Amino acid sequence: MNYSKEDCIKDTKEHIGQVREFMLMFAHKLIQRALVHDDSKLENPEVDIFTEYTPKLKHSTYGSDEYKTFLKEMQVALKHHYANNSHHPEHYDNGIRGMDLADIVEMICDWKAATMRHTDGDIRKSIELNKDRFSYSDDLRDIFINTVKMFDQGE
Structure with a gap:
């Protein structure tokens, strides 16, 4: 299999996006909790x-x-x-x-x-x-x- 620099960049961007999504989900949960603490x-x-x-x-x-x-x-x-x-x-x-x-x-x-x-x-x-x-x-x-x-x- 040929894994190119472009493939690496694409995979890395996808990973970054997934991490952002999970972090924002967590931040949203904390905001919800802060509002009803x-x-x-x-x-x-x-x-x-x-x-x-x-x-x-x-x-x-x-x-x-x-x-x-x-x-x-x-x-x-x-x-x-x-x-x-x-x-x-x-x-x-x-x-x-x-x-x-x-x-x-x-x-x-x-x-x-x-x-x-x-x-x-x-x-x-x-x-x-x-x-x-x-x-x-x-x-x-x-x-x-x-x-x-x-x-x-x-x-």
Whole structure:
């Protein structure tokens, strides 16, 4: 078979087009998710409970005993929230291992935004604490750390 430079260019352009199509599909999915992120917090049972606890959480340290107590007290809202929002590991029976990449992207964006609501929030510290909380690998932790560098560029 004779494979010419023109054949190579044609095949490469086809490959580039396919990659673009898949990336745009993924970007579209992320945009759709961004538009409905946490909408369940705007309705009960979530809105009433979050109205009470958001100010308390703001002044607590993520992962502290006080923070964990608040989470226990918020279980009705959190169970509803996790059931309706797949960007939380608690949504899945097998936790973070049940998530897809769109869930992961939304989750890391959510974590960053959540740290901005805490007086002493720190995304890198949260990533480290969540490694134990959600039992993810050092590799995934490193990917998260590498990813949040893009948030630093926007600040």
